[in-house]
Amino acid sequence: MKNLPRFIAFIASALVLLLFVYPLWRITLEAPQYPEGISMYIWINQITGDTPGTLQNINILNHYVGMQQIVPSSIPELQYFPYVVAALGVLGLIAALVNRPKVYLIWVIIFGALAFLGIYDFYLWEYDYGHNLSATAPIKVPGQAYQPPLFGSKMLLNFNAISYPAGGGIFMGISLMLSFLAYLLSRSSKKTPVNSASLKAPKTKQKAKPHLQHF
Amino acid sequence: MKISKIILACVPLMWIGACNSGNPESTPSGGAMAKNNAAEKVYVAPGEHDEFYSFMSGGFSGQVSVYGLPSGRLLKVIPVFSLDGEKGYGFNEETKPMLQTSFGFVPWDDAHHPELSQTDGVPDGRYLFINGNNTPRIARIDLSTFETAEIIEIPNSGGNHSSPFTTENSEYVVAGTRFSVPIPQKNVAISSYKEEFKGALSFISVDPEEGHMEVDFQVLLPGFDYDLAHAGKGKSHGWMFFTSYNSEESHTLKEVNASQNDKDYIAAINWKKAQEYLAQGKAIDMPAEYLINRYNEKKHMAETEKRTSVKVLLPQDCPGLIYYLPTPKSPHGVDVDPTGSYIVGNGKLNANLTIHSFDKMITAIENESFAGDIAGIPVLNFEDVVAGTVESGGLGPLHTEFDGEGNAYTTFFISSEVVKWKLDTWEVLDRIPTYYSVGHLMIPGGDSKKPWGKYMVALNKITKDRYLPTGPELAHSAQLYDISGDKMELLLDFPTIGEPHYAQAIPAELVKPNSKKIYKLDENEHPYFTKSESDARVEREGNEVHIYMTSIRSHFSPDNIEGISVGDQVYFHLTNLEQDWDVPHGLSVMGAQNAELLVMPGQTETLLWEPVKAGVFPFYCTDFCSALHQEMQGYIRVSPKGEQLPLSFSTGE
Structure with missing residues (x-):
């Protein structure tokens, strides 16, 4: 029982490290003349596509409406995200080794905050690509922005843009939930052996309450 | 009682059977006629592939x-x-x-x-x-x-x-x-x-x-x-x-x-x-x-x-x-x-x-x-x-x-x-x-x-x-x-x-x-391959002029070329930088005495053009490639024989 949170924290750390193996997010563009769709994968350290040429193909399509080129080497996040993710994994492993609620809590808070900031940062990039358009674009549609959704699908002129977490993003979400679970379990498992008598008393009290209300 | 049960049981089966025979061998109205219906046997529905x-x-x-x-x-x-x-x-x-x-x-x-x-x-x-x-x-x-x-x-x-x-x-x-x-x-x-x-x-x-x-x-x-x-x-x-x-x-x-x-x-x-x-x-x-x-x-x-x-x-x-x-x-x-x-x-x-x-x-x-x-x-x-x-x-x-x-x-x-x-x-x-x-x-x-x-x-x-x-x-x-x-x-x-x-x-x-969809650019070993637009250039060797040209939706690089004279042998070495399926670009030059080029994604092909008249001549993409295909064009200037301007080339200037 005492090792359960530790076990869960190990799994959570392993899952977050899968971000090195699977992409974080996937954006797919669908149009009649792209029957197989064009999918772009956002990793913590790179942007890839179905084929080596996919990014170029998306940039070609984007240039008609004046969107900036997506150039992975010019996106600083792709340089330092791997360190952030590695640190999160290591922090999880440390928390598992220490196996104390406070350490788990610190991990959960840092993890949660970074995940939120990461997604917010992704949103900002999307906003910038979608709104910061060249003044000399061959195709200009007044009032039209080309920001893909963060989560879900949206028609952008002739393209349906579909955006969802990919494998890595899903594992990261599970990892975050597991880290929180590890924290919760560490609290209860810590209290159980050390202070079992005092715990039992309030429990019976709590149980009694509904009875009282019934009466 | 039993017979009616059988009939009842058969009704949905017949329905399913009729539906199955409707696709893809025959049209929904096919049914028993299908066997001798030649049209249905050769019909490959739009978007479907032949056998x-x-x-x-x-x-x-x-x-x-x-x-x-x-x-x-x-x-x-x-x-x-x-x-x-x-x-x-x-x-x-x-x-x-x-x-x-x-x-x-x-x-x-x-x-x-x-x-x-x-x-x-x-x-x-x-x-x-x-x-x-x-x-x-x-x-x-x-x-x-x-x-x-x-x-x-x-x-x-x-x-x-x-x-x-x-x-x-x-x-x-x-x-x-x-x-x-x-x-x-x-x-x-x-x-x-x-x-x-x-x-x-x-x-x-x-x-x-x-x-x-x-x-x-x-x-x-x-x-x-x-x-x-x-x-x-x-x-x-x-x-x-x-x-x-x-x-x-x-x-x-x-x-x-x-x-x-x-x-x-x-x-x-x-x-x-x-x-x-x-x-x-x-x-x-x-x-x-x-x-x-x-x-x-x-x-x-x-x-x-x-x-x-x-x-x-x-x-x-x-x-x-x-x-x-x-x-x-x-x-x-x-x-x-x-x-x-x-x-x-x-x-x-x-x-x-x-x-x-x-x-x-x-x-x-x-x-x-x-x-x-x-x-x-x-x-x-x-x-x-x-x-x-x-x-x-x-x-x-x-x-x-x-x-x-x-x-x-x-x-x-x-x-x-x-x-x-x-x-x-x-x-x-x-x-x-x-x-x-x-x-x-x-x-x-x-x-x-x-x-x-x-x-x-x-x-x-x-x-x-x-x-x-x-x-x-x-x-x-x-x-x-x-x-x-x-x-x-x-x-x-x-x-x-x-x-x-x-x-x-x-x-x-x-x-x-x-069946291949494209040729990979990074496998291209053509001696006149142009890897990117920044490498596009024009070089002269005697009366031979080599244009290292690229195409990508929807422009050539370079698309303005000067410094050619009548009597030159002008080689357009066109590399199609596209890496997407079914995006060939063509190239034709006014007065060319051969044909067009039709260059598949990742490929390099060469058109020899021997100008016979002084003037400014257009060239353009022949394969409708994009919404801006009509704009995919350029000019090459030719001076009379014996007159030679310095070579110059540009795109978007």
Whole structure:
């Protein structure tokens, strides 16, 4: 029982490290003349596509409406995200080794905050690509922005843009939930052996309450 | 009670049954009518794919056309032996070497017989070979790109007709001459035919990895006309059979003079024996000049290699190499059944078909039961080797294919029909007219060990009233038949390109997964490759100007060029930087005396432009590539001869 949170924290750390193996997010563009769709994968350290040429193909399509080129080497996040993710994994492993609620809590808070900031940062990039358009674009549609959704699908002129977490993003979400679970379990498992008598008393009290209300 | 239950139970089943029959074999209203509804059998719904790729020779167009079956839809015309302005084939610098021969640039040929490469006697979907009859050549088409990858010239040949039939594992494709010629070529009287003219049968080896062809050896035979061929298979693997006519060795008015002998010969060549003789050094090295042109897919260009000799085996030095099988009436096609047991001789001036037995042939050879010899070549006794005769009731048999179910199908040119008959019993099972005067027929895999005997295509020589008239010249007609039942059933007529002599077909799934979508830019080894727009430039070397140009939706780089003079040779080396499927860019330049370029994604091609007038001339993209295709254009400025501005080039300035 005492090792359960530790076990869960190990799994959570392993899952977050899968971000090195699977992409974080996937954006797919669908149009009649792209029957197989064009999918772009956002990793913590790179942007890839179905084929080596996919990014170029998306940039070609984007240039008609004046969107900036997506150039992975010019996106600083792709340089330092791997360190952030590695640190999160290591922090999880440390928390598992220490196996104390406070350490788990610190991990959960840092993890949660970074995940939120990461997604917010992704949103900002999307906003910038979608709104910061060249003044000399061959195709200009007044009032039209080309920001893909963060989560879900949206028609952008002739393209349906579909955006969802990919494998890595899903594992990261599970990892975050597991880290929180590890924290919760560490609290209860810590209290159980050390202070079992005092715990039992309030429990019976709590149980009694509904009875009282019934009466 | 019970009966009503059964009826109730059947109602939903019938409903389901009706729904199932509606798709994809028949329309929703199909049902019981479907069996005889030809339209439904050839209907391939929009967006769906055909079951078979079919490759038809272009005959005098020199090309190969690719059709889907059963729809009869044209998918592509592959340029092979003839110039093709549509694709710039033979016009751009990269493909000009493909049409080089020892006679120089020969931009046309007469393409007769497509032949798919085989593994274990079954078409494998790697390559398609096709012969050029006029200036003897064999081409190899790569079925990952559907482009001509290689053309080899055949020395000592005068009409490469019995070609390019393959052995079981494409160890060889063959090239037998239909027109015997003096070997080596020399200036002699035509009337010296019987003394001076010989027929060469060539065995072209195919490299199992690269597909590269080489003339491994030739067999020099009497000056007959070696008409068609097919390899043995299974038990007869190791043998190659060639029909011949003109055993009279006439050289004029052949329609009469070559039709006098009651029997001509099928030449049976033991090519495994030939390999032994080669290993023993029995071949003579005969001087011969011929070219091999290979397209390098990484360099995106063809390169020509010259050969100066050929290994020749003489039958008199090589006992057991070749036997003649007497076969009635100027046999045309020679077809070996899927088991390799029977060799069908289609005596084209005959009513009946002669079938030889491979086993009987071997027994006769072992017993040395010969009727005589011709120039040292043993002639077997007809009675010793014949297995049976099909009393066809037709006239003018030309070609036979097989369905893998023990049945054979033979075309009759004169009586304009296909006759279905049974192997072993030789009885006629069915017959059906063709429109009109059928030459070859084709069953997918029908000349291999494993026919896919669902359809048969008749390739007809005469069209007349089959389609809307188009003046005196009419497209040749193909007809698709369903042969899955006892009775053959005509499904579809469709016009074709040039004159499809023969065709081959293969299930789509053996080819489709290997079909390339793009060429990878980072594998491009073209010497004038331009990796990115920032490398685009113009360089002068004397009066040669090399433009390192790129195309990407929707502009060329550079698109403004100055500093050219009349008399310059301007090479547009266009690299298509696209890496997306189906985004070719074209390039045409005003006044160019060749053709356009049509450059696939990742490819580099070169257009030579020799300006003859001073001025400013536009160039533009010819393949509608994007919403801004019309804007994909540029200008090149030409100064009068002798005046030369400094070279300058730009894009977007």
